[in-house]
Amino acid sequence: xxxxxxxxxxxxxxxxxxxxxxxxxxxxxxxxxxxxxxxxxxxxxxxxxxxxxxxxxxxxxxxxxxxxxxxxxxxxxxxxxxxxxxxxxxxxxxxxxxxxxxxxxxxxxxxxxxxxxxxxxxxxxxxxxxxxxxxxxxxxxxxxxxxxxxxxxxxxxxxxxxxxxxxxxxxxxxxxxxxxxxxxxxxxxxxxxxxxxxxxxxxxxxxxxxxxxxxxxxxxxxxxxxxxxxxxxxxxxxxxxxxxxxxxxxxxxxxxxxxxxxxxxxxxxxxxxxxxxxxxxxxxxxxxxxxxxxxxxxxxxxxxx
Amino acid sequence: xxxxxxxxxxxxxxxxxxxxxxxxxxxxxxxxxxxxxxxxxxxxxxxxxxxxxxxxxxxxxxxxxxxxxxxxxxxxxxxxxxxxxxxxxxxxxxxxxxxxxxxxxxxxxxxxxxxxxxxxxxxxxxxxxxxxxxxxxxxxxxxxxxxxxxxxxxxxxxxxxxxxxxxxxxxxxxxxxxxxxxxxxxxxxxxxxxxxxxxxxxxxxxxxxxxxxxxxxxxxxxxxxxxxxxxxxxxxxxxxxxxxxxxxxxxxxxxxxxxxxxxxxxxxxxxxxxxxxxxxxxxxxxxxxxxxxxxx
Numbered sequence: 001x002x003x004x005x006x007x008x009x010x011x012x013x014x015x016x017x018x019x020x021x022x023x024x025x026x027x028x029x030x031x032x033x034x035x036x037x038x039x040x041x042x043x044x045x046x047x048x049x050x051x052x053x054x055x056x057x058x059x060x061x062x063x064x065x066x067x068x069x070x071x072x073x074x075x076x077x078x079x080x081x082x083x084x085x086x087x088x089x090x091x092x093x094x095x096x097x098x099x100x101x102x103x104x105x106x107x108x109x110x111x112x113x114x115x116x117x118x119x120x121x122x123x124x125x126x127x128x129x130x131x132x133x134x135x136x137x138x139x140x141x142x143x144x145x146x147x148x149x150x151x152x153x154x155x156x157x158x159x160x161x162x163x164x165x166x167x168x169x170x171x172x173x174x175x176x177x178x179x180x181x182x183x184x185x186x187x188x189x190x191x192x193x194x195x196x197x198x199x200x201x202x203x204x205x206x207x208x209x210x211x212x213x214x215x216x217x218x219x220x221x222x223x224x225x226x227x228x229x230x231x232x233x234x235x236x237x238x239x240x241x242x243x244x245x246x247x248x249x250x251x252x253x254x255x256x257x258x259x260x261x262x263x264x265x266x267x268x269x270x271x272x273x274x275x276x277x278x279x280x281x282x283x284x285x286x287x288x289x290x291x292x293x294x295x296x297x298x299x300x301x302x303x304x305x
Numbered sequence: 306x307x308x309x310x311x312x313x314x315x316x317x318x319x320x321x322x323x324x325x326x327x328x329x330x331x332x333x334x335x336x337x338x339x340x341x342x343x344x345x346x347x348x349x350x351x352x353x354x355x356x357x358x359x360x361x362x363x364x365x366x367x368x369x370x371x372x373x374x375x376x377x378x379x380x381x382x383x384x385x386x387x388x389x390x391x392x393x394x395x396x397x398x399x400x401x402x403x404x405x406x407x408x409x410x411x412x413x414x415x416x417x418x419x420x421x422x423x424x425x426x427x428x429x430x431x432x433x434x435x436x437x438x439x440x441x442x443x444x445x446x447x448x449x450x451x452x453x454x455x456x457x458x459x460x461x462x463x464x465x466x467x468x469x470x471x472x473x474x475x476x477x478x479x480x481x482x483x484x485x486x487x488x489x490x491x492x493x494x495x496x497x498x499x500x501x502x503x504x505x506x507x508x509x510x511x512x513x514x515x516x517x518x519x520x521x522x523x524x525x526x527x528x529x530x531x532x533x534x535x536x537x538x539x540x541x542x543x544x545x546x547x548x549x550x551x552x553x554x555x556x557x558x559x560x561x562x563x564x565x566x567x568x569x570x571x572x573x574x575x576x577x578x579x580x581x582x583x584x585x586x587x588x589x590x591x592x593x594x595x596x597x598x599x600x601x
Contacts (some may be wrong), residue, residue: 003344073485082421082488142499155458155508158491236494241467244489252491262494266370266469268377268397 001178053275054282063279069243069254071263071273078276081284082243086160086253089246090235091228093164094171100222101172103217106179111205116219122180130171133233140166142240153296154250158240163251167231171224178223182216183209215301222295232257256280332565337365338372338385339471340495341413341514342554345585346385352479352581356572360565366495369471374560376405382566386555387413387471388478388515405561410573412588414515414543415476415550418464419523422454427535428525430480430549436461436510437476439485446508455507463490464499464511468487472496476512479550515543516586543588554587 058078062068064077109121144165145157186209194204210217232255240252242263260277267274343366350362357381372384377397390405398405417433419425423446432449435441443449446460452459465486466473477483493499496513503511504521515538518524526535529549542548560568572578580595582588 043385067488070468071487072474074483141501145502149506153457155460156462156491156506158502240491241493242489242491252489254492262467262492263469266368266374266467268374268394284374 007045030089043285046278046285047293050269050275050278050282053272053279056272056275058239058279067245069259071276076272078272078279080256080280082245083254083256083259083280085245086239086243087229087235087255087257089160089249090163090167090239090255091225093160093249094228095221095225097165097168098172098175099221101168102175102220102224103179105172105176106220107205107210108212109176110180110183111201114241125173125176126171129177131170131171133231134237136166136170137237139236140234144238148250152250156240156250156252158238159250159252160239160246163235163239163253163255164249167228169224170231170234171227174227175220175224177243178220179213180215182213182220185216186212213300219298220297222291222298226291226295229284229288229291230257232261236261256284260284308498331359331361333364333379334360334383334566335375336362336383336385337367337375337381339387339554341387341472341516342364342385342410342556344516345411345582345587348576348581348585352577353569353572355423356577357565357568360569362569368467368469368573369474370469373557376557377401379559382558382562383570384557386557387552388474389555390557404561406558406561408419408556408558408574409553409590410556411554411579411582411590412543412551413481413554414538414540414548414588415472415512416518416524417514417527418509418511418513418518418537419525420453420455420498420503420507420509421521421523423523424451424453425449425525427532428527429532430527430529431531433527434482435466437463437486437490438481439487441487452486453507453572458508459506462506462509463487464506464509464540465490465492466492466493466496466499466513473514475552479552514587515540518586539547540583540586540588544592547591551588553590 062076063080064084065081065221066077067082068077068079069083070077072270091186105121105125109118109125140162141158144162146158148154148157148162166173189213191204194208235255236258239258240256241254242252243254244251246253260280263273264277267277336350338443343364346362346364349505351362353362369384369386372381372386373390373394375381376384377394390407395405417428428449432443435443444451444461446456446461449457457585465476473515477486491502493502493511496517500511500519500559501521503509504519516525524538526537527549530537536542536548538548538551543551556570556573558566558570574590576593576595579589579591579593582590583593583595
């Protein structure tokens, strides 16, 4: 009797858990696919808004070849060259600043630090990544501006150097985390083998660990570049927001993202200016997509080995 | 199974949607636009609490363009503007069946800002144009006959506003004769950013509403007739029209205002509202006797 009554109840239980299983299966699927849907949705939206401009008012030569970004002029022109060069120059300086900081920090955390020091450093690096970009921008605007004017005796402190340093410090924590992961992924047997051959610590890092982690380090740098292209608020505040082709790091420039942020809120929807800003958005989207894809391919290069 | 749930939620949503406006005892007036007017608009909103506690005024800045764009989209009741509404903007409103109404609420002098160490005391509109206009020949302070302490590069750093600010549009109209700006100016998002940057940059020149000036900044007198008479930017010179670059400050509604919005606008144009305007450093729309302590 007891056995007989136990069978249907167990069946009931299986029914309930089967239902829960199914539910979670669906939830997981939705969660997994949502990222893809969002990306496609964003791309479709940006393209849709920018498309009318691309087909009607768009001149390829003007957009990529002219620095005349005058959307509210009586005779509006939409030359994005200075904005593209501005973004590229800031990102370039940022990467030069970020590489030594992030690779150095990653090597120290992964190869030298132990125990509490290591844990504390990792937490601190993550904390650094949590500082809001508007705070970085504020530092650039209020502290770095005066500092750069005084130290370098230049007319204006809101320039490529200022924005590049700020952006470099912002990108460094993420780059450090990824680079550290790459160093951690190098098998210990490499280090042990090198040590057995009589190599010093420095020789191990320089000739064994860094070359073995090369792909991960390159992808860390690429993701830093992607961050640089996409960052908005800090760059808007620290770069000077001036349409200008820089000839030195002390020239003010304007970034693509900052232009969209400063102007989009105040343009009438569907106007030519609105479309032009979305065309900038499409261009930015394509660049960050290519950079992230490149980073991904490089990492995949590691796994094959 | 699914449909009843959906209807249930739909019902709840509809109920909530209906309930809110009727349940609330306060009416909110949405007010948005010119950064030049945002300080005084905020002061009006605060003071109006004591006049009519049943009405809340929500004030946002962002620039004249933003305010008028919101008026076109129907998300604000009153748009603040430091330039006249454009024909294209008015056309969109008329197309949608509105007839926009303009209220002159005060006047503002567009002050020229220089670093406090800059020795220039007087500047002509022609010189300003040569500094800011596309193709203008003034690039260095020495061309104006001065050496600015702390500015060893001698370069004039032009500080401007982003291209949809009312102040930007007014400067272009009044100083540049509607010609384009020289590229390479630092385009700040707000009037306060202009003042902050000029304060810390010896080589800089900037422009913005007189009300944003402070003691750390130096404002030259301006002449529009090639230097015959120079006038200091003050509230008085803006009202009597002697200061060459002064403009009217405006508020727009999409239609002839009614009810609380009309009452609020009436109050702004009353002595009490106008004295707040004066207290914030602007010129009033008409001569008003204000108590010496200005109330706040």
